Amino acid sequence: MNAMKNLLATIMALAPGPFMNAWAAEPRAAESGEAARYDVTWNTPSDDVSGSMPLGNGDIGVNAWVEKSGDLAFYISKTDSWDDNGRLLKVGRVRMRLKPSPLPSSATFRQTLNLADATINVRYGEGDAAVDCRVWVDANHPVIYAEFNGARPFEAEASIELWRTERFVLPSIEVSDVMVDGSKPGGQHEPTVVEPDTVLSDQAGRIGWYHRNAKSVGPSLTAKIQGVTDFDRPDPLLDRAFGAVIKASNGQRLDDLRLQSPPSTKHCFSVYVATRHPATAQQWLQATDETIAATERASLGQRREAHERWWQAFWDRSWIHVTSSAEAKGRPPVPANAQPVAEREVVESDDAFVVSRGYALQRFINACAGRGRYPIKFNGSIFTVPYPGGPGDADYRRWGPGYWWQNTRLPYISMCASGDFDLMQPLFRMYARDLMPLFRYRTRRYLGHDGVFIPECIYFWGDMFSETYGWTPFEERQDKLQESGWHKWEWVSGPELAFMMLDYYDCTLDESFLRETALPAAHEVLTFFDQHYRTDEAGKLLMHPSQACETWWDCTNPMPELAGLHAVVDRLTSLPERLTPADQRAFWSALKKKLPDLPTREVDGKRMLAPAAKFAQKSNCENPELYAVFPFRLLGVGRPQIEIGVEALNHRWDKGNSGWRQDDIFMAYLGLAGQARENLVGRARNKHEGSRFPAFWGPNYDWIPDQDHGSVLLKTLQAMILQTDGDKIYLLPAWPKDWNADFKLCAPYKTVVRGSVKDGTLARLEVSPESRRKDVIVMQAQ
Numbered sequence: 001m002n003a004m005k006n007l008l009a010t011i012m013a014l015a016p017g018p019f020m021n022a023w024a025a026e027p028r029a030a031e032s033g034e035a036a037r038y039d040v041t042w043n044t045p046s047d048d049v050s051g052s053m054p055l056g057n058g059d060i061g062v063n064a065w066v067e068k069s070g071d072l073a074f075y076i077s078k079t080d081s082w083d084d085n086g087r088l089l090k091v092g093r094v095r096m097r098l099k100p101s102p103l104p105s106s107a108t109f110r111q112t113l114n115l116a117d118a119t120i121n122v123r124y125g126e127g128d129a130a131v132d133c134r135v136w137v138d139a140n141h142p143v144i145y146a147e148f149n150g151a152r153p154f155e156a157e158a159s160i161e162l163w164r165t166e167r168f169v170l171p172s173i174e175v176s177d178v179m180v181d182g183s184k185p186g187g188q189h190e191p192t193v194v195e196p197d198t199v200l201s202d203q204a205g206r207i208g209w210y211h212r213n214a215k216s217v218g219p220s221l222t223a224k225i226q227g228v229t230d231f232d233r234p235d236p237l238l239d240r241a242f243g244a245v246i247k248a249s250n251g252q253r254l255d256d257l258r259l260q261s262p263p264s265t266k267h268c269f270s271v272y273v274a275t276r277h278p279a280t281a282q283q284w285l286q287a288t289d290e291t292i293a294a295t296e297r298a299s300l301g302q303r304r305e306a307h308e309r310w311w312q313a314f315w316d317r318s319w320i321h322v323t324s325s326a327e328a329k330g331r332p333p334v335p336a337n338a339q340p341v342a343e344r345e346v347v348e349s350d351d352a353f354v355v356s357r358g359y360a361l362q363r364f365i366n367a368c369a370g371r372g373r374y375p376i377k378f379n380g381s382i383f384t385v386p387y388p389g390g391p392g393d394a395d396y397r398r399w400g401p402g403y404w405w406q407n408t409r410l411p412y413i414s415m416c417a418s419g420d421f422d423l424m425q426p427l428f429r430m431y432a433r434d435l436m437p438l439f440r441y442r443t444r445r446y447l448g449h450d451g452v453f454i455p456e457c458i459y460f461w462g463d464m465f466s467e468t469y470g471w472t473p474f475e476e477r478q479d480k481l482q483e484s485g486w487h488k489w490e491w492v493s494g495p496e497l498a499f500m501m502l503d504y505y506d507c508t509l510d511e512s513f514l515r516e517t518a519l520p521a522a523h524e525v526l527t528f529f530d531q532h533y534r535t536d537e538a539g540k541l542l543m544h545p546s547q548a549c550e551t552w553w554d555c556t557n558p559m560p561e562l563a564g565l566h567a568v569v570d571r572l573t574s575l576p577e578r579l580t581p582a583d584q585r586a587f588w589s590a591l592k593k594k595l596p597d598l599p600t601r602e603v604d605g606k607r608m609l610a611p612a613a614k615f616a617q618k619s620n621c622e623n624p625e626l627y628a629v630f631p632f633r634l635l636g637v638g639r640p641q642i643e644i645g646v647e648a649l650n651h652r653w654d655k656g657n658s659g660w661r662q663d664d665i666f667m668a669y670l671g672l673a674g675q676a677r678e679n680l681v682g683r684a685r686n687k688h689e690g691s692r693f694p695a696f697w698g699p700n701y702d703w704i705p706d707q708d709h710g711s712v713l714l715k716t717l718q719a720m721i722l723q724t725d726g727d728k729i730y731l732l733p734a735w736p737k738d739w740n741a742d743f744k745l746c747a748p749y750k751t752v753v754r755g756s757v758k759d760g761t762l763a764r765l766e767v768s769p770e771s772r773r774k775d776v777i778v779m780q781a782q
Helices: 002-014 032-038 219-226 281-295 300-317 344-349 351-369 421-434 436-447 493-508 511-532 559-573 582-594 624-628 642-650 663-669 673-684 707-721 770-775
Strands: 040-042 053-056 060-066 072-078 092-099 109-114 119-124 131-137 143-160 206-212 241-248 252-255 258-276 319-324 546-548 552-558 600-603 606-609 612-618 722-725 728-731 739-747 751-758 761-768 776-778
Touching (some): 032 319, 053 131, 053 351, 060 131, 072 131, 072 143, 072 258, 143 241, 241 281, 319 351, 319 707, 421 436, 421 493, 421 511, 436 511, 511 582, 559 582, 559 624, 722 739, 728 751, 728 770, 761 770
Parallel strands (some): 546 552
Antiparallel strands (some): 060 072, 072 092, 109 119, 131 143, 143 258, 241 258, 319 739, 552 612, 600 606, 722 728, 739 751, 751 761
């Protein structure tokens, strides 16, 4: 009976009525890559913010939900809204109310996240009282639109809902907050004071608010303690201002917090979001006004068309659609255009669909947050919300505002294969460009030699976490490195950054990027290792003291750094000579001769990769021995000695497929289709139970939504279909026979590979340019 009721409700929601969706006749951002098959549809409103859907334009994010009252509410976030404590704050929250509400007296409701054009469409009410709403964040301008259309006139009202209304002290702080001090009772060095937002007044026909940092708590303090006061740089927090202005056609300001759109069949609210640094309040408002004026030179229709074109191009870059074969399921495959609600039981029982949906939704979330000023935050991105029973408000995120390299890199490891090169720029800008001078200065100051080490844990301005470095002033230390043992000698971030940039170059062939960014950064990283460690009697680097990730603290010749050095040097020396200076090539060759072999160990007579040549004091649950498999791809499919990687996987100390754990990726790169599939399906089904959205993962080790969890899913599925090694392209290296697939992925040398897999066989293959087809090696599905 309940199933019948649900079916009838779905039919009613889809049935045409006196007033059809006001935007249905407009040209949609076409079904590029068939993204629409993963649209998320709900037939009931949400109880609270736990039922929010994500939207974004790469810099501005929205968590939007519709409550049972009919109110549309949403949190606004931005990638650069750092407060004076160095915490990444939400910009604010907005509520929109219709009068009369079309919802309470009607059971008709349908809310859909349309992926193809990054729009939330809502239809509520019935008959001539029905209202359609669409919410979208302009892909090309800093503005959020909420549009409402109905058959008969109604009022609409927007209100600002702030929670930072007065100064308050955070009751507890996270490990990367500036004021964490483990030596103090309660863990706080000084109280962390959160300052209030400011509401704009005397704004004719509009409302707004902003948050401005009149003080700066972090950078000067960390610089003094960590000995980099003499490094000249502007304060990144002081005078930073961010906020929003809400406008409406014929809008009437009711008071400082409420804006009314008078009775009409159509309403459009525009929420302009802006950050300026440095800026006075007046300068921020003036810059925001200038942005509004520049944006509105084009009509809303023109802006919408450009928005749709951006998302159409995004979905056309690449895709992976997996379906279960009919034989495997014992029934027809789920149709390509099946809606998650319309066939809920079928869809949710289909592992292939759940994996594909997770892939599409996580890639969408990356696009919503990946074009801003700073890299994606692994612990929630810009889509954190206050969870019922959770520890804090919407500004809270477990682990705090800092960047851990091992976590931060994960959203980026799949972007070359998916062709999302624009989303990689914030990572490269922060680590390889903006902070490289500080890294160079600090290496010389701390260690007395050239090159750079990139600490695992940094604030966005480059200093180490207060808790990590410790509070003993630099001048009073004999050992100038950080006090915490968790990352004291963990320096794999440098080789990984260099390796990722070489991946980017191989795929784009961007010679300017290679010369101006990748090669200079790689040179600094290699110089550090060459000058920091002495050589043994055989002339090989003796890398001690060192550690293997966070897991093994007392090491000699750790696998992650050593594998990274081998991999980076090998790739640099294979670059065309015309692109690389002769003196650097000589340096790379000399360094290669000094690198020890990859460490191995034996268990029951079986040889396998080891975390280090010598290792002790296990402190975490990573598997650093497998870094030779991934990220550095020194052995695996198509390469010799793959068996020592398989044995290392079989004998790993820790196992898991949630959060930042990379077992799934290791399995794919070792060609183990069955194991990779099992881990991948478990990962795709492991969403946050308290969140309605199917790709809000976590908290796992991090927070909600956990970006590391979804990012490992992306890379694993890609690697099951396609792997590359130099100019070789391996297809189906870890693909299960009972999964069919349609895919389009990117490979080195500006190559695009598109194909279809059916019943374990590559049924169709297109390679562009055609000259690269000879480099494709098709493997047997397992």
